[in-house]
Amino acid sequence: MGHRVPHVTHYLTEHFADDGYTTLSGFRARGGYETARRVLVEQSPDDVIGTLKRAGLKGRGGAGFDAGTKWSFMPRDGAGPSYLVCNADESEPGSFKDRVLMERGPHQLIEGILIPAFATGAATTFLYIRGEYAEPARILQRAIDDATAAGVLGSNVLGTGFAHQIVLVRGAGAYICGEETGLLESLEGKKGQPRRKPPFPAERGAFGRPTTVNNVETFCHVPHIFARGVDWFRSIGTEESPGTTLFGVSGHVERPGLYELPLGTRLDEIIFEHAGGVRAGRKLKAAIPGGVSMPVLPAGHLDVPMANEFLREHGSSLGTGGVIVMDETTCMVRVGCVISEFFRDESCGQCTQCREGTGWMHKLLLRIERGSGTEADLDVLEDVAGKMEGATICAFADAAAWPVQALLRHFRSEFQGHVHAQKCPLPESFEI
Numbered sequence: 546m547g548h549r550v551p552h553v554t555h556y557l558t559e560h561f562a563d564d565g566y567t568t569l570s571g572f573r574a575r576g577g578y579e580t581a582r583r584v585l586v587e588q589s590p591d592d593v594i595g596t597l598k599r600a601g602l603k604g605r606g607g608a609g610f611d612a613g614t615k616w617s618f619m620p621r622d623g624a625g626p627s628y629l630v631c632n633a634d635e636s637e638p639g640s641f642k643d644r645v646l647m648e649r650g651p652h653q654l655i656e657g658i659l660i661p662a663f664a665t666g667a668a669t670t671f672l673y674i675r676g677e678y679a680e681p682a683r684i685l686q687r688a689i690d691d692a693t694a695a696g697v698l699g700s701n702v703l704g705t706g707f708a709h710q711i712v713l714v715r716g717a718g719a720y721i722c723g724e725e726t727g728l729l730e731s732l733e734g735k736k737g738q739p740r741r742k743p744p745f746p747a748e749r750g751a752f753g754r755p756t757t758v759n760n761v762e763t764f765c766h767v768p769h770i771f772a773r774g775v776d777w778f779r780s781i782g783t784e785e786s787p788g789t790t791l792f793g794v795s796g797h798v799e800r801p802g803l804y805e806l807p808l809g810t811r812l813d814e815i816i817f818e819h820a821g822g823v824r825a826g827r828k829l830k831a832a833i834p835g836g837v838s839m840p841v842l843p844a845g846h847l848d849v850p851m852a853n854e855f856l857r858e859h860g861s862s863l864g865t866g867g868v869i870v871m872d873e874t875t876c877m878v879r880v881g882c883v884i885s886e887f888f889r890d891e892s893c894g895q896c897t898q899c900r901e902g903t904g905w906m907h908k909l910l911l912r913i914e915r916g917s918g919t920e921a922d923l924d925v926l927e928d929v930a931g932k933m934e935g936a937t938i939c940a941f942a943d944a945a946a947w948p949v950q951a952l953l954r955h956f957r958s959e960f961q962g963h964v965h966a967q968k969c970p971l972p973e974s975f976e977i
């Protein structure tokens with residue numbers, strides 16, 4: 546199957562227990578910024594992009610697009626400014642990896658930005674961070690200031706002659722500003738509403754200029770690839786999805802937390818071995834593999850390697866690697882109510898299917914949960930979700946429809962149980 550997980554390793558979080566690592570001097574004492582300096586002195590932008598393409602690093606922001614390929618889309622004709630954007634919006638419920646990467650390794654992120662900045666010819670990176678992340682924003686701003694004062698950033702990066710600045714921009718709490726073009730609108734001071742594509746950001750991005758948007762974690766992998774080489778990187782994870790990732794495990798487990806593991810680690814291994822299994826000896830009912838936008842998987846389908854090529858065969862996706870675990874006491878209709886309420890509130894409202902569909906899905910789910918749903922409601926729910934897919938300006942509507950479709954696919958009998966009993970058969974489940 547092309548699936549291999551050779552050895553457990555962690556490189557992104559290796560020094561995270563060490564307080565000194567967050568300071569410029571502590572980072573440099575562990576060899577920090579040496580890789581960026583060497584790359585900027587010894588390699589051409591084309592070399593850098595070629596290396597990244599061979600490494601096969603896939604974006605960690607949700608869509609899993611190949612990072613080197615994305616960088617190669619940027620024009621390097623020198624005709625005016627181009628930009629990088631670091632997407633630190635991290636608003637997907639169940640996802641908290643970027644926060645830890647920024648809090649515990651701010652200079653690792655800056656080093657990870659410098660290499661693609663050089664490769665794409667960008668003089669400025671906008672680091673767009675969700676408004677609620679006050680503490681990570683403070684830590685990052687300090688790291689940026691320290692790096693600028695020490696000549697790591699600025700007009701002569703690390704003495705190489707390359708110029709680069711990082712500008713921190715704080716969001717104001719809208720989930721849709723994590724979608725890259727909604728982010729760009731917000732960055733420009735406009736209402737955060739996704740743009741029609743094409744043109745794609747590499748052609749027309751921030752302020753009308755060519756722009757590449759990558760996720761925080763995607764950048765953080767970059768210095769390690771250049772420090773240890775493509776073969777090393779490809780020896781971790783799977784053939785199609787190399788490297789580690791940070792799995793954020795939450796919900797009904799004994800040890801919720803962040804686990805850096807190779808892509809391709811099985812979901813049941815993450816839950817039972819790393820996160821200590823289901824709380825209080827209860828039985829597992831289901832797990833969402835990658836944040837609430839990703840389709841739920843029922844117990845019995847959790848022996849799947851956590852990489853997109855395998856999860857797709859099970860009708861789901863890696864998303865942001867935020868694993869949400871639910872035990873036997875969980876009512877899956879309530880799960881649908883909570884998820885659909887989130888999407889109803891966060892839709893930007895531009896597309897009818899999304900604006901109306903998210904509201905209707907929530908109303909139908911609440912009606913079923915409260916005991917007044919009918920068999921016909923299940924069909925209407927399925928129909929509404931189906932009409933939202935692939936029909937809108939951005940992928941938000943798909944992300945809202947998929948979880949509901951998966952709940953119906955795997956737990957239809959539980960939905961029918963609500964309809965027949967005219968009440969929730971699991972009254973001990975969580976409050977809504």
Ligand SMILES: Cc1cc2nc3c(=O)[nH]c(=O)nc-3n(C[C@H](O)[C@H](O)[C@H](O)COP(=O)(O)O)c2cc1C
Nearest residue numbers: 604605606632634635636723724725759760763940
């Ligand atoms: C509704 C929606 C919300 C998103 N939120 C985020 C987010 O919070 N952080 C993020 O990195 N990517 C988010 N994305 C994905 C971005 O649009 C984009 O693909 C990503 O930042 C690219 O980075 P990568 O290639 O490094 O993964 C979101 C996408 C959608 C459709």
Ligand code: SF4
Nearest residue numbers: 893895896899937939
């Ligand atoms: S799909 Fe939803 S969130 Fe995306 S642009 Fe349309 S209305 Fe806005």
